[in-house]
Amino acid sequence: DVVLTQSPLSLPVTLGQPASISCRSSQSLVHSDGKTYLNWFHQRPGQPPRRLIYRVSKRDSGVPDRFSGSGSGTDFTLKISRVEAEDVGIYYCMQGTYWPPMTFGQGTRLEIK
Amino acid sequence: QVQLRESGPGLVKPSETLSLICTVSGGSVTNASYYWSWVRQTPNKRLEWIGFVYYNRSTKYNPSLKSRVTISVDTSKNHFSLKVISVTAADTAMYYCTRNDVSWGQGTLVTVSS
Numbered sequence: 001d002v003v004l005t006q007s008p009l010s011l012p013v014t015l016g017q018p019a020s021i022s023c024r025s026s027q028s029l030v031h032s033d034g035k036t037y038l039n040w041f042h043q044r045p046g047q048p049p050r051r052l053i054y055r056v057s058k059r060d061s062g063v064p065d066r067f068s069g070s071g072s073g074t075d076f077t078l079k080i081s082r083v084e085a086e087d088v089g090i091y092y093c094m095q096g097t098y099w100p101p102m103t104f105g106q107g108t109r110l111e112i113k
Numbered sequence: 114q115v116q117l118r119e120s121g122p123g124l125v126k127p128s129e130t131l132s133l134i135c136t137v138s139g140g141s142v143t144n145a146s147y148y149w150s151w152v153r154q155t156p157n158k159r160l161e162w163i164g165f166v167y168y169n170r171s172t173k174y175n176p177s178l179k180s181r182v183t184i185s186v187d188t189s190k191n192h193f194s195l196k197v198i199s200v201t202a203a204d205t206a207m208y209y210c211t212r213n214d215v216s217w218g219q220g221t222l223v224t225v226s227s
Contacts, residue, residue: 001176039214048209048217049152049160060215092160094214101175104160 002026002098006091006105012113019080021108023093028073030097037096040069040078041104044089053078088112115140117210117218125204125225131197135210135218142186142193143168147213149193151184153206154220161206166193200225 003026013019029036040053051060053069056076066081080087093105121133135149142149150165164174166184174182178197186193197204207220 048211048220050217051215090158094160094162096214100162100164100173101177102162104162107158107160 001101002029002095002103004093004095004103004105006093006108009106009108011108011110013080013083013110014113015085016082019083019087019110021078021091021093021110023071023076023078023105025074025076025095027098029076029095030073036072038069038071038076039094039096040067041092041094042087042089043092044086047089049092083110083112085112115212115216117212117216119208119210119218119221121208121221121223123222123224125200125223126227127201127225128199131195131200131204131223131225133195133208133210133221133223134192135194136190136192137212138191140212142191143188145169149184149186150211150214151195152209152211154209155206163195202226 005024007022029038036056038056041049042052043049052063052067057069068079070077090107090109092107096102116138118136125131145168148165148167151163153161164184166172166186172184181198183196202225205225207222209217209220211217
């Protein structure tokens with residue numbers, strides 16, 4: 001199975017400041033079709049996960065443009081340009097290149113300082 | 114807009130079978146554009162992909178669960194289901210159904226305990 005390792009696991013951030021989460025894969029996530037199937041999810045307390053980013057950098061409908069994804073191969077990053085109160089929760093990366101199974105990172109908990 | 118809702122027993126005894134249904138509204142399980150998945154979240158918040166079913170009833174499962182899991186679709190009722198046999202405490206989790214990992218149900222908590 002592909003192992004995704006996120007860092008940090010806990011991320012205290014001041015409102016209005018940027019935040020960055022890393023996701024490293026145990027192997028390159030470039031598919032044989034040339035695409036990279038790395039997604040990012042956000043889960044607020046008591047809610048299901050919500051997909052924010054798919055294929056590394058494409059924002060899902062309705063996702064604010066303060067969220068951006070980047071990276072290639074085995075190293076990926078989710079950035080929030082200016083953290084807002086509604087951004088608290090757990091962020092997960094997930095790979096869909098090598099399946100079954102699709103696998104998730106262990107999660108990064110973002111909190112407001 | 115599609116909505117998904119999980120239903121099933123919240124408590125299952127060890128060694129018995131966990132059975133959940135995901136009812137789909139605002140969309141059809143026969144739509145070839147989508148796959149219908151189950152994902153669970155353990156008490157320590159880890160997410161685990163269980164598997165999915167396509168509109169044509171083909172399935173893919175997590176190899177770690179494959180021997181115990183069945184996912185099926187009922188087009189007449191517009192829902193899909195999950196069965197996990199021989200459950201243990203390790204199967205205690207919040208179970209979510211999703212469409213293409215974009216639309217999610219609210220989840221249903223299943224506890225395995227005698």
